[in-house]
Amino acid sequence: MRPFSAPQLNPATETGWRRRWFDIIYRHDSRPSRNFDLILVVAIIASILVVMIDSVQHLHAEWSTGLYILEWAFTIIFTAEYLLRLAVVKRPLRYAVSIWGIIDLLSILPAYLSLFIPGAQSLLVVRALRILRVFRILKLTRYIEESGVLMTSLWRSRRKVLVFLFTVITITIIAGALMYVIEGPEHGFSNIPASMYWAVVTMATVGFGDIVPQTVLGRFVTSVLILIGYSIIAVPTGIYTAELASTMREAELAARRDARGCPHCGLEGHEPDARHCRRCGGELPDAFNH
Structure with a gap:
């Protein structure tokens, strides 16, 4: 199993809002799903930048209130997203213990821990791990x-x-x-x-x-x-x-x-291991002699 592969999840219901949100969150073959992932990646990058800026002393002194509000706004958004991911699947525990579920949880825990432990908020940069979701947007x-x-x-x-x-x-x-x-x-x-x-x-x-x-x-x-x-x-x-x-x-x-052109009918493009022409059945020359 690949370390960052998504777990096999099923929708909690076959109809209703939970099924619609399941398709948006966990299916990545539609425009709403790709837009959701793109918005999420932008929010992750923006939240990381906020944490970095907040660690610069003179910027923190100047913009502390705004940065504090932004950080908690991102935390609320990611908390809602995490709860939504659990709500729309049939077996929430399967997602919660998966690598992505653990990363999602770790990305919001430091904000709440910072209320009790000074300095824990700096560990919010663990959200950088979630940037790896961007590769699900890119289609092969x-x-x-x-x-x-x-x-x-x-x-x-x-x-x-x-x-x-x-x-x-x-x-x-x-x-x-x-x-x-x-x-x-x-x-x-x-x-x-x-x-x-x-x-x-x-x-x-x-x-x-x-x-x-x-x-x-x-x-x-x-x-x-x-x-x-x-x-x-x-x-x-x-x-x-x-x-x-x-x-x-x-x-x-x-x-x-x-x-490897056929000397009998002139057809070209035969496979290297082919012995006879796929059109006329004539014997082909040995490719290794060319």
Whole structure:
């Protein structure tokens, strides 16, 4: 099972508003469903930006009231969405314990925890995990044939590379928020954007040394990020190389098909392993001799 695959869910009812909302939320083959997902992704990104801006001291001092209202507005929206997702399915627990259900719950819990635990609100950037929903909006379409094998391979690997880039961005956001909570301004992690800068530098294994973690937990997070950094170049390179090899094999097979014309009736485009013409039944020449 894929880690981010949606659980198999059934509608709570076959008619009525619950069925209509089930189709909108869980089916992704209609315009209302895609619009719902698009609005949700925009709201997630906007809420993350609000949390980041709120962590910048001078911006917080200037816009604290507005940012507070916006954050709770987003929290109410996401809470309503979470409850709606549970209400329209036949077995709510199946969604609640799925990876998406857990992420949805984690995205709203920090706001309520912040009422009792100072600093918990910064962990609202866990909502970045929900940006992965954007890939359900994008429909798989036929790859556009480019004139060059390299461009075709790059185009074909774009989705895997984008998933990887979104994963790196997500790790950067969450690591920045964690270090902001763990280390704090007294150790140079003055806000979440500054902490994200540190995370990028650490994963790139550059290490300028302008921001250095002082706590044991902070150094542990640093060690994990350094190990992750080694995969940043290797993973997309491997993805592209595999796609390039596949594209080259397809081009070779296409060339063999084009070369295998029937000497009896002239029909072209036979499969590489075909022995006889599909039109006249005549024997075909060996493709490997071309």
